[in-house]
Amino acid sequence: MNKTTTPNEPLTPATELAAKNESHSLRPMRRITGSVFLSLDGVMQAPGGPTEDWTGGFEHGGWLFKFSDEVVGETIGAFFGGEYDLLLGRRTYDIFAAYWPYAEGENAPMGEAFTRAGKYVLTRGDQPLPWANSHRLKSIDEVAALKQGDGPDLLIQGSGTIYPELFSAGLLDRLMLMTFPVTLGKGKRLFGDDIPAGALKLVEHKVSPSGVVIATYEPNGAIPQGSFQHEQPSERELERQRKMKDGSW
Numbered sequence: 001m002n003k004t005t006t007p008n009e010p011l012t013p014a015t016e017l018a019a020k021n022e023s024h025s026l027r028p029m030r031r032i033t034g035s036v037f038l039s040l041d042g043v044m045q046a047p048g049g050p051t052e053d054w055t056g057g058f059e060h061g062g063w064l065f066k067f068s069d070e071v072v073g074e075t076i077g078a079f080f081g082g083e084y085d086l087l088l089g090r091r092t093y094d095i096f097a098a099y100w101p102y103a104e105g106e107n108a109p110m111g112e113a114f115t116r117a118g119k120y121v122l123t124r125g126d127q128p129l130p131w132a133n134s135h136r137l138k139s140i141d142e143v144a145a146l147k148q149g150d151g152p153d154l155l156i157q158g159s160g161t162i163y164p165e166l167f168s169a170g171l172l173d174r175l176m177l178m179t180f181p182v183t184l185g186k187g188k189r190l191f192g193d194d195i196p197a198g199a200l201k202l203v204e205h206k207v208s209p210s211g212v213v214i215a216t217y218e219p220n221g222a223i224p225q226g227s228f229q230h231e232q233p234s235e236r237e238l239e240r241q242r243k244m245k246d247g248s249w
Helices: 013-026 070-079 090-097 105-116 140-148 160-169 235-246
Strands: 032-039 085-089 119-122 134-137 154-157 174-180 200-207 213-219
Touching: 032 070, 032 160, 070 174, 070 213, 085 090, 085 160, 090 119, 119 140, 134 140, 140 160, 174 200
Parallel strands: 032 154, 032 174, 085 119, 085 154, 119 134
Antiparallel strands: 174 213, 200 213
16 A cells, blocks of 8 residues: 655655655646748748848848737737747747847847747757857757746747647647738748648637738647548549549649
8 A cells, every 4th residue: 555644744755756756747847839920821931121031042031020010019929928938940049149139129128038038949950059048959859858847838939940840749739820911932931841740729819900810729639531522433533533643633
C-alpha cells in the first residue's frame, strides 16, 4: 500500500520528491501561440518595410502599412499584452534584434518588453544571438522540453519556417492569421509542402475596418474525409481517372 503523509508528519526526501513531481505533473504546460501577417495569396514576407527582407527579388516590402487600422493595432496589443517569452526562427530573430532594441517614441515600450522577454531561437546554425535574454534551441525536442518547463506562454511572430515542425510534433496550441486584402504574387509563404495534413478549428474571428480578416485556429485532429462522387462513376469519370494515372490529364 502506498504510504501517505499526515499534516504533522515530516517529509522524507522520497516523499518531498514525490510531492514535487506531483505538483509538476499538475501544472499546465506553457502554451505556444503563433501570429502571422498574411496576404490573400499566402505570402508573409516583409510586411513591415522595404528593407526588411528583399531576398528572392521580393519588391513589395511594407505591404501591411496601408491596411493597418485601430482594430489591427488593438489585436497586436492584446496578443503581446501579458507576460510572455518569444519563440522565433533565426531570420525573424535577426530582423527583431536589429530593430526593437533601438525603437523610440511610441514603439519604445514594445521594444523594451521584447528585450526583457526570453527569446528562444529555433536554429541549427551557430550564429551569435547578441540580444539580451536570447537562447538557442537546436531541435524540436528542445522546444518540447521548453514547453513543459516553467515560465510564461510562448508567442511566435512571423517565423514561418518553424511551423512545419511545430505542427508535426503537436506543439502548437493556437495560430492567429491576420489576412490582409492584398495579393503579392511571389514571396515566402507560410505553409509549404512540409506542413503535415490536419484539421483546424476556428475559435475566434473578426474583420477590421480596412478589411483585414483576423482568424484564430486551434489544431483539431485528423482531416475528416468524405465524398460527393457517385457510387458508380460514369465512363467519362473512369476515363478521366485513367488519364490522371498515366499523367496525361
